[in-house]
Amino acid sequence: MLRTDDLQVFVLTAELGSLSAAARRLELSPAVASAALKRLEATLGCRLLARSTRSLRLTGEGEQYLPHARAALQSLVHGQQLLAGGKATISGPLQLSAPSDFGRNVLLPWLDAFQVQHPQLSLRLLLADRNADLFRQPVDIALRYGLPEDSSLVALPVAPTNRRVLCAAPAYLERHGPLRSLAELTGHNCLRYMLAGRVHERWCFHDGRRELVQHVGGDRISDDADVVRRWALAGRGVVYKSWLDVAHDVQAGRLQVLLPELRGEPAPLNLICAHRAHLGETLRLLREHLIERCRVLLDQAPFAYD
Template identity: 35%
Template sequence: MFSQDVQTFLAVASAGSLSAAARQLNVAPMQVSRRIAALEEELGVRLFHRTTRSLTLTAEGEAFVPYARAMADAEAGARAELNPASGAASGVLRMTAPSGFGQSVVLPMLPGLLEANPELRIDLDVSDRQVDIVGQGLDLALRIAPLEDSELVAKKIAANPRLICASPAYLEKHGHPATLGGLDQHRCIQLNSVGRWPLVVDGKPIRKRIEGVITTSSVEAARTAAVQGLGLALLSYWDVFRQLADNSLVRVRLNDAAMEDLSVWAVIPSRRYVPNRVKVFLGALQQELSDLVERCGPPYGDQTPVPRLPE
């Protein structure tokens, strides 16, 4: 019964009222009230402030939320491990992804994922800001930038090298830059987050200053500007793989410099009690990326893989 009480607590905390939680759980409101009362008695604390008009978490209730989620996730994970037939994902997957990768890869795969897992819900933050996944109570973060959170668990999902690209119309009009110095004669599209373009020369990382004819904070805007023929853009493979496949963008290679090697990383708070919904999502994501590479080509094309930057 304790696990049912915990599930009820999470439903009430999420819904904000007993009646809404009852509808979500398909039980009577009185049953919800009794389960919350039983849980409070078991824990010896009051979890909610109740008035005739509102219901809010107490400080103890706020503190109990992550533990309740961990218990619910552990139970769901055990059921999935012990009974593979019941391994479909369920519950709310709270996650964050970079804007470009989220728009080009994650969102298009969600219809199939949700159809295969009808009890699954997605709470997706598509943003280029680095989110504190522990503090925000997230299950998963997909990240492109080099990782800084040493206490988190990270798994490499796919290669995602940066590349310089431009539209065929731009290159026909302005020519192909062949060297690092040749970039100075070209119009460039600059992301606010990448003030200088990171490149690799003779195995060493450098930062190339460029003059942006357009500067934007949005990967989608930079990609659109490049497709429209407004200049060269430095983006990562999974930001532009569709445009490379349909030839609306062309990869530009330099003779004396290689591109920085990045990866797509899945970051989770802990190895313990990884929710089944996270495992199911990551399995679907890896399959999606494998299918896309087969249809659109590998990240490096016919180029020798970019050497890793020095540790």
């Protein structure tokens, strides 16, 4: 007879590419995880994983069986939720990766509120502007701007209509004067950050008829978007950031939106996961929680988002 804990070991091992990593995630000893995998293979009468001291890969049979194992686990989760009337208590660890600026300055209080609602949930938060490897790193889901390059990952929209906005601190504008056109950016100190290892210095906008592109320069670049935002708050230059990142600063008067008649480039926020059913009810509730809070900020955006 198939055991669900054996299926969990197999699915997680396939996703992480490591039996020992799957054992750690499930809080099992390597020996117990290995026994579970052997038991499943014996029940099915075939090898699911080809293992050596240095590598692990799915066999042909394993590749065929993996989606069925995932579907079986998902069905069991849905059944539990149905019996609980859709109000299943979520608990256990949630391992989440998020961008540095959004994570520190926007997401933290939202996660605090989420844990108050679900006190049995424990949180591990990793902040970085580099994309997390959901198959290698100890991360369940990731919040990211834009769609993942890996087409095998699932992207669940959280704020699909979010955009970048151009802004600067009032103190900077007092020293350097107002910005009247995109062309005038060449005379301003533009604070740039790195995306996927490349400097983001080609700023794109739309005037309702056509796309406008402005190449910018300045004396400061960082691979941490939170650092770039702090430079902007200190009056060091002009910044082109996600509205969600700077909404609170604009509302408090710490930053001022420039050229609001132009629409900034899209910066959709998504929850990225290896499989839609990976966290079940936890993922669903977290997504709903984030969508509602993002909607409040987008309602105050200087651009139309419907």
